[in-house]
Amino acid sequence: MVRWPLALPPLDSISWQSPLRAFAWGMRSVASTVLTLVLFATYIGIGALAHDTHFSLGWVLASTALVWAGPAQIILISTLGSGATVVQAAIAVTVSAIRLFPMVVSVLPMMRTPQTKRRHLVLVTHFIAVTLWVECVRLLPHVPRERRIAFTHGLGIGLCLVCLSATTLGYGLAANLPPLLGAAILLLTPLAFLLSTARNCRQLSDVLALVLGLALFPLVSLLHTGVDILISGVTAGTIAYGVHWWRERA
Amino acid sequence: MSDFIGDWHALLVLVVAGFLPNEVWRMLGLWFGGGVDEGSELLVWVRAVATAILAGVIAQILVLPPGALASVPDGLRYGAVAAGFAIFMLTRRSIFAGVVGGEAIMLAGKWWLG
Numbered sequence: 001m002v003r004w005p006l007a008l009p010p011l012d013s014i015s016w017q018s019p020l021r022a023f024a025w026g027m028r029s030v031a032s033t034v035l036t037l038v039l040f041a042t043y044i045g046i047g048a049l050a051h052d053t054h055f056s057l058g059w060v061l062a063s064t065a066l067v068w069a070g071p072a073q074i075i076l077i078s079t080l081g082s083g084a085t086v087v088q089a090a091i092a093v094t095v096s097a098i099r100l101f102p103m104v105v106s107v108l109p110m111m112r113t114p115q116t117k118r119r120h121l122v123l124v125t126h127f128i129a130v131t132l133w134v135e136c137v138r139l140l141p142h143v144p145r146e147r148r149i150a151f152t153h154g155l156g157i158g159l160c161l162v163c164l165s166a167t168t169l170g171y172g173l174a175a176n177l178p179p180l181l182g183a184a185i186l187l188l189t190p191l192a193f194l195l196s197t198a199r200n201c202r203q204l205s206d207v208l209a210l211v212l213g214l215a216l217f218p219l220v221s222l223l224h225t226g227v228d229i230l231i232s233g234v235t236a237g238t239i240a241y242g243v244h245w246w247r248e249r250a
Numbered sequence: 251m252s253d254f255i256g257d258w259h260a261l262l263v264l265v266v267a268g269f270l271p272n273e274v275w276r277m278l279g280l281w282f283g284g285g286v287d288e289g290s291e292l293l294v295w296v297r298a299v300a301t302a303i304l305a306g307v308i309a310q311i312l313v314l315p316p317g318a319l320a321s322v323p324d325g326l327r328y329g330a331v332a333a334g335f336a337i338f339m340l341t342r343r344s345i346f347a348g349v350v351g352g353e354a355i356m357l358a359g360k361w362w363l364g
Contacts, residue, residue, distance in 0.1 A: 034346045049317045059260055066269040071307045076268045078316040086267045094271030096307045099300035102293060104279025118280065125280040126273070180360055182318030184353055190308045191331055191352045195338050195345045197304055209298040213305025218313050229306040236306075237299030244294060 008142045022147035026154025029139055035131045036162060038192045042070050043163040045185035047170025048177050049074065053081035057171050064167045065160060069129050070189055072096050088226055095230040103133045110140045111148040124149055127156030130196055205244035212236035322360060330356035 008025060009015045016022055030036055043064065050060035055077065067073050072093045079089040104125055111124060128136075135155060143151045170177075170185075194210075201207045216232040225231060311319070312327050319327070334352020341347040 038349065052317060059264060062261065063264055063268055067272050069272055072272045074316055086263055089267040090271045093268055095303065097272040097275045099304045100275040101279045102297045102300045104276050105283040105293065108283050121280055125276045128276060179318045179321055183322050184357060186317060186319040187330065187353060187356055188349065190311045191334050191349050192345065193304060194308050194331065194335060195348045197301060199343050199345060205294055205298045206301050209301040210305050213302030214309050217306040217309035221313060229303055229310060233303030233306045234299055236302035240298040240302065241295040
């Protein structure tokens with residue numbers, strides 16, 4: 001992956017003594033990753049999709065700040081736009097969001113100190129999504145442990161501001177956006193998600209889960225159950241885990 | 251102001267159908283995460299299921315494309331993502347190269363088909 005050089009100060013530098021400076025370093029780190037560009041383009045797409053589906057600008061901005069997960073927003077806007085009920089949309093969104101659980105579980109231990117209370121982690125937890133997860137794994141080892149929460153707040157708020165601007169821009173451009181560009185932007189989400197998931201695969205079970213999940217969904221979707229992703233995901237994930245368990249035992 | 255937000259009913263739908271069903275998984279992670287061992291078998295299973303669900307989300311966008319993506323023929327959508335993945339593998343797992351390559355092939359294919 002292409003990465004612009006990021007010069008964070010050394011761990012013992014005095015610039016880490018103030019939480020405010022750590023916050024500012026987090027915000028500046030937004031400019032150090034190509035994923036920011038992918039997010040920017042994705043949110044132009046989400047803004048344009050919301051405009052074409054007749055949601056208000058305030059509504060889609062609120063969805064960016066509150067939901068803060070690209071696929072969930074695309075699913076929410078397209079299911080509501082296609083006339084689904086609130087319950088159907090909520091089920092589709094919550095199924096797509098299960099992936100956030102293991103991300104939170106794996107990121108938070110990087111930030112905890114013995115003094116950390118659960119409430120100190122609420123905002124950080126809200127910001128966790130694929131991009132922040134990937135960037136935390138890359139950047140947090142270069143940040144002193146007691147400043148990691150402030151740093152991540154800066155990173156999360158910085159990324160959120162980028163996405164709010166992109167949402168507004170996409171909403172404004174929608175009517176003038178050539179359909180080809182709109183299609184290219186919507187293709188970014190599956191491409192970037194597939195590749196960043198493939199890169200974060202640590203074990204055989206992760207690789208199998210990715211491949212089986214891709215293969216199984218088109219078959220399960222023929223059933224039109226309304227929870228197709230849940231069925232294909234739990235089945236594929238459990239088979240992948242089963243293979244892992246069987247190999248560990250053998 | 252009312253134009254900016256739209257009606258309050260729409261905002262309520264956002265909270266009920268978008269915010270809460272999404273956020274609940276983050277907060278469950280915060281609540282139970284402290285007690286889960288990073289290397290535990292439970293977490294291996296949860297991660298496999300989460301990865302497979304993410305794969306399902308990717309497949310859903312490709313198989314049932316939203317908005318303007320529906321104007322790209324099926325074969326071209328799948329081919330562009332497969333090519334992006336191949337480029338990613340060939341460039342020692344460069345996400346940037348894979349994304350740009352996949353997009354370029356989709357655009358070239360669209361232009362070729364007219």
